[in-house]
Amino acid sequence: xxxxxxxxxxxxxxxxxxxxxxxxxxxxxxxxxxxxxxxxxxxxxxxxxxxxxxxxxxxxxxxxxxxxxxxxxxxxxxxxxxxxxxxxxxxxxxxxxxxxxxxxxxxxxxxxxxxxxxxxxxxxxxxxxxxxxxxxxxxxxxxxxxxxxxxxxxxxxxxxxxxxxxxxxxxxxxxxxxxxxxxxxxxxxxxxxxxxxxxxxxxxxxxxxxxxxxxxxxxxxxxxxxxxxxxxxxxxxxxxxxxxxxxxxxxxxxxxxxxxxxxxxxxxxxxxxxxxxxxxxxxxxxxxxxxxxxxxxxxxxxxxxxxxxxxxxxxxxxxxxxxxxxxxxxxxxxxxxxxxxxxxxxxxxxxxxxxxxxxxxxxxxxxxxxxxxxxxxxxxxxxxxxxxxxxxxxxxxxxxxxxxxxxxxxx
Ligand code: ADP
Ligand code: MG
Ligand code: MG
Ligand code: MG
Numbered sequence: 001x002x003x004x005x006x007x008x009x010x011x012x013x014x015x016x017x018x019x020x021x022x023x024x025x026x027x028x029x030x031x032x033x034x035x036x037x038x039x040x041x042x043x044x045x046x047x048x049x050x051x052x053x054x055x056x057x058x059x060x061x062x063x064x065x066x067x068x069x070x071x072x073x074x075x076x077x078x079x080x081x082x083x084x085x086x087x088x089x090x091x092x093x094x095x096x097x098x099x100x101x102x103x104x105x106x107x108x109x110x111x112x113x114x115x116x117x118x119x120x121x122x123x124x125x126x127x128x129x130x131x132x133x134x135x136x137x138x139x140x141x142x143x144x145x146x147x148x149x150x151x152x153x154x155x156x157x158x159x160x161x162x163x164x165x166x167x168x169x170x171x172x173x174x175x176x177x178x179x180x181x182x183x184x185x186x187x188x189x190x191x192x193x194x195x196x197x198x199x200x201x202x203x204x205x206x207x208x209x210x211x212x213x214x215x216x217x218x219x220x221x222x223x224x225x226x227x228x229x230x231x232x233x234x235x236x237x238x239x240x241x242x243x244x245x246x247x248x249x250x251x252x253x254x255x256x257x258x259x260x261x262x263x264x265x266x267x268x269x270x271x272x273x274x275x276x277x278x279x280x281x282x283x284x285x286x287x288x289x290x291x292x293x294x295x296x297x298x299x300x301x302x303x304x305x306x307x308x309x310x311x312x313x314x315x316x317x318x319x320x321x322x323x324x325x326x327x328x329x330x331x332x333x334x335x336x337x338x339x340x341x342x343x344x345x346x347x348x349x350x351x352x353x354x355x356x357x358x359x360x361x362x363x364x365x366x367x368x369x370x371x372x373x374x375x376x377x378x379x380x381x382x383x384x385x386x387x388x389x390x391x392x393x394x395x396x397x398x399x400x401x402x403x404x405x406x407x408x409x410x411x
């Protein structure tokens with residue numbers, strides 16, 4: 001679309017019309033159906049698909065697309081929380097940038113319309129949202145490898161290691177994302193430690209919220225992690241890499257929803273994945289049918305955490321050895337120190353993310369949908385215990401095995 005249009009939130013009919021006008025997707029005479037399927041907090045997501053004689057199941061229709069449109073406010077709160085439409089540009093540009101590095105790990109982008117703040121992309125309805133898959137104890141044997149590749153390539157090639165310093169700075173400027181960063185700064189690094197009205201804490205664990213607001217040692221570590229989030233333009237992050245931003249099958253992985261993308265510390269993305277896997281591990285108290293299944297699935301998930309870090313590290317080192325653009329990066333010992341710091345940041349951010357998912361505004365379904373209140377309370381306290389341990393130990397961590405030990409100890 002080249003004609004300029006005035007922004008308006010699309011209705012179903014608008015979405016169908018827009019889809020019809022995209023060249024080469026649907027035949028002019030096709031019967032199209034459309035549903036709004038967004039379950040997210042911020043945006044509208046339309047799925048438009050062709051129905052034919054042989055395919056009535058929308059997920060199997062061979063011709064189908066997704067239209068994701070930003071609303072000028074946060075859907076979860078309502079119009080009282082205005083939010084920039086520029087995040088649609090950030091999301092589409094981040095998807096395109098990731099698509100150049102790891103095309104098999106992100107949805108294809110067909111079109112970005114700045115006036116309507118929308119991105120048209122590949123429909124992944126035949127995949128499962130990973131959070132839901134983990135709640136059913138599905139196995140994803142290739143996930144560690146896939147996400148390690150996603151992280152290593154997107155982080156390395158957007159950093160000063162893989163991109164010359166001037167191009168990198170121009171990229172930093174292109175991905176300035178102040179309003180969405182502010183959400184992270186408040187929800188992750190501020191609210192859980194203050195008496196913020198944004199917090200959403202079960203009455204059963206209000207004592208924990210009070211303890212968080214009085215824990216000076218913990219707050220000091222959170223402050224250092226927050227400072228790094230605010231100031232370290234290390235690499236282009238996804239910015240919201242939880243298991244609800246990952247579409248998965250046993251064979252394939254696709255990372256979606258990078259509207260929080262900005263230049264920040266690498267460990268923030270790695271920590272997000274680790275935190276969400278640990279939260280699911282804890283929640284298996286409820287989701288696993290019996291003790292043996294629980295033990296096995298928990299061991300499986302913790303091994304996945306270990307594999308993700310180890311495979312990320314080995315890929316990152318190999319990219320460094322073969323593609324580094326900064327001559328100074330060959331300085332003896334620098335690569336080892338760099339990776340240790342990324343590991344420490346990952347652990348610190350993982351801890352922060354676990355804490356905020358228990359007491360902060362937005363929770364995770366893995367734990368929130370536990371119906372037995374006692375089991376839920378136990379899971380929440382365990383998550384806080386492990387989250388706090390990770391934050392407290394982050395600057396001393398030397399190996400991923402220490403993280404696994406802390407989890408086993410906490411569970
Ligand atoms: P938000 O930013 O509002 O969280 P998401 O990008 O996470 O939006 O999308 C919300 C939901 O819409 C996803 O959980 C998924 O169910 C659906 N969705 C988003 N993108 C796609 C896609 N490319 N294919 C199929 N479904 C999608
Ligand atoms: Mg989302
Ligand atoms: Mg969402
Ligand atoms: Mg989002």
